[in-house]
Amino acid sequence: MKAKAEIRFFEQMGLLALAGTIMILTNMIGYKYTLVQSLQGYAVLGGIALAGVTISRFMSRFIKLPTMMYVSLTGLLLACPLSPFKEQVIAWANNFAFLAPATALGAFAGISLGKDMKNFGRMGVKLIAITVLVITGTFIMSAFVADQVLKYTGSV
Amino acid sequence: MESSIKGRLLRYWKVYAGALVLAVLSDMIGIVKFDIGIGTLTLFPMVFATIIGGLFGPDLLRLFDMKESGAAGAMVLVCLAPFMAKMGVGAGANLARLVEVGPALLLQEFGNLGTILISLPVALLLGLKKEAIGACYSINRDSNLGLTTDIYGPDAPETKGTFAVYIVGSVIGTVFMSLLASIVASWNVFHPLALAMASGVGSGSMMTAAAGTLAAIYPDYAEVIPVLGGASDMLTGITGIYMGTFIGLPLTTWLYNKLEPTVGRIFARNTINSNAGGEAE
Numbered sequence: 001m002k003a004k005a006e007i008r009f010f011e012q013m014g015l016l017a018l019a020g021t022i023m024i025l026t027n028m029i030g031y032k033y034t035l036v037q038s039l040q041g042y043a044v045l046g047g048i049a050l051a052g053v054t055i056s057r058f059m060s061r062f063i064k065l066p067t068m069m070y071v072s073l074t075g076l077l078l079a080c081p082l083s084p085f086k087e088q089v090i091a092w093a094n095n096f097a098f099l100a101p102a103t104a105l106g107a108f109a110g111i112s113l114g115k116d117m118k119n120f121g122r123m124g125v126k127l128i129a130i131t132v133l134v135i136t137g138t139f140i141m142s143a144f145v146a147d148q149v150l151k152y153t154g155s156v
Numbered sequence: 157m158e159s160s161i162k163g164r165l166l167r168y169w170k171v172y173a174g175a176l177v178l179a180v181l182s183d184m185i186g187i188v189k190f191d192i193g194i195g196t197l198t199l200f201p202m203v204f205a206t207i208i209g210g211l212f213g214p215d216l217l218r219l220f221d222m223k224e225s226g227a228a229g230a231m232v233l234v235c236l237a238p239f240m241a242k243m244g245v246g247a248g249a250n251l252a253r254l255v256e257v258g259p260a261l262l263l264q265e266f267g268n269l270g271t272i273l274i275s276l277p278v279a280l281l282l283g284l285k286k287e288a289i290g291a292c293y294s295i296n297r298d299s300n301l302g303l304t305t306d307i308y309g310p311d312a313p314e315t316k317g318t319f320a321v322y323i324v325g326s327v328i329g330t331v332f333m334s335l336l337a338s339i340v341a342s343w344n345v346f347h348p349l350a351l352a353m354a355s356g357v358g359s360g361s362m363m364t365a366a367a368g369t370l371a372a373i374y375p376d377y378a379e380v381i382p383v384l385g386g387a388s389d390m391l392t393g394i395t396g397i398y399m400g401t402f403i404g405l406p407l408t409t410w411l412y413n414k415l416e417p418t419v420g421r422i423f424a425r426n427t428i429n430s431n432a433g434g435e436a437e
Contacts, residue, residue, distance in 0.1 A: 007160070014161035015234045018172060022179045023238060030183035030201055048244065049237030065401065068240045068302040072397050075244020080251045093245040098360075099200065101239035102298075103182055106202035107175040107209050108235055109319060111220050111228035112310055114213010120320065126282045130291050131324040132332060133275045138295040138357045139336055139366075141270020142388075147350035149260040 005057070012053055016046045022104035031097035041096030044089055048075045168227040171220065174212065175228065178205045195331030198361065203327060229310035236302045243299055247394040253387070261388055264353050265395050268295065272408050280419040286412075290317030293408035295358050296325060299396045307405070329358055330365040337366040341373045348374040352381040356388025363389040
């Protein structure tokens with residue numbers, strides 16, 4: 001049991017290194033950070049990712065919550081005002097552009113979605129319509145709630 | 157233990173090398189902006205990588221076969237983790253500012269859920285199936301993409317819905333938000349400060365576009381609008397993933413299960429081609 005968990009830990013590490021190679025290239029080519037900065041940035045982000053995934057696997061014995069929530073929460077806790085490592089974590093994470101992981105993500109997602117291109121083409125117009133509706137709905141409802149609260153609390 | 161990684165590398169080297177080439181090419185193209193008169197369309201490197209990657213898939217140019225396509229899906233999840241880590245660090249670094257924001261800002265985060273009631277019924281009427289859940293439960297920005305992919309898996313119809321709205325939103329988001337902000341402002345029903353908070357519902361660039369438009373419309377509030385928009389954007393970055401996990405997705409799934417049997421039946425009578433759903437394979 002323990003050996004299996006260990007294998008998965010190293011496997012995850014290998015996969016993160018594989019993904020990281022592309023992300024570091026993106027950070028250098030697309031966002032003009034140096035190699036050292038990029039390595040520092042990925043050391044923090046990849047480390048948090050690995051820790052989050054590992055914690056999630058452990059916690060899933062007790063409660064099933066999305067892995068990405070643990071990853072995000074690990075990052076939040078390490079960078080929050082109470083964290084003793086916050087300066088280092090924030091400084092190194094700042095060496096990695098926000099959208100630097102997105103290009104690799106897009107490339108893999110594209111290859112993965114390659115099996116459904118015809119479907120996407122067929123649904124294209126509908127998906128644009130839905131996107132417009134989703135943005136509109138979110139904006140208007142958010143403005144409505146904010147407006148009500150501002151009036152109720154007498155702020156405006 | 158390294159052997160499984162090695163095995164994967166040997167079997168799927170084409171996927172990894174392909175993704176690397178795609179990413180480098182897309183980054184060299186960089187961010188492309190089109191001025192279309194009413195605003196600017198923005199194409200991020202990620203969009204190029206996705207589209208070109210898709211063209212090489214088994215459906216069209218066949219450079220990658222079905223199995224390789226599947227291996228790429230597994231890598232999507234791996235790539236999401238550092239992305240979520242970056243968002244988490246951003247949220248943590250801004251945590252102290254949470255205290256400064258008022259109750260209106262906190263509560264308007266719940267307004268973000270309003271889209272479900274409006275967009276889900278329409279999505280079903282348009283003939284979407286489970287894609288509608290992923291497409292409609294949130295405004296589908298970065299953390300939502302991570303969440304849906306994680307919960308349903310990279311090949312699930314729900315994930316395709318989220319991914320589609322994420323991509324389309326990244327292209328038309330800025331131009332559409334500034335258009336929307338000026339239209340809603342012209343109704344004169346919401347206070348300018350409420351609109352300022354609403355401009356933070358999406359990505360950072362959407363917020364900048366909407367807040368910029370609003371600041372031009374309401375010069376008296378020009379200074380405070382971007383501040384509120386930025387605070388709301390930051391707040392969505394912190395709360396988004398929890399909102400989606402605990403409220404957005406359960407609510408959307410519940411509503412889908414209520415509505416789909418009825419709407420789906422009407423739709424099935426109108427068109428024979430139900431293959432456009434997620435169960436393509």
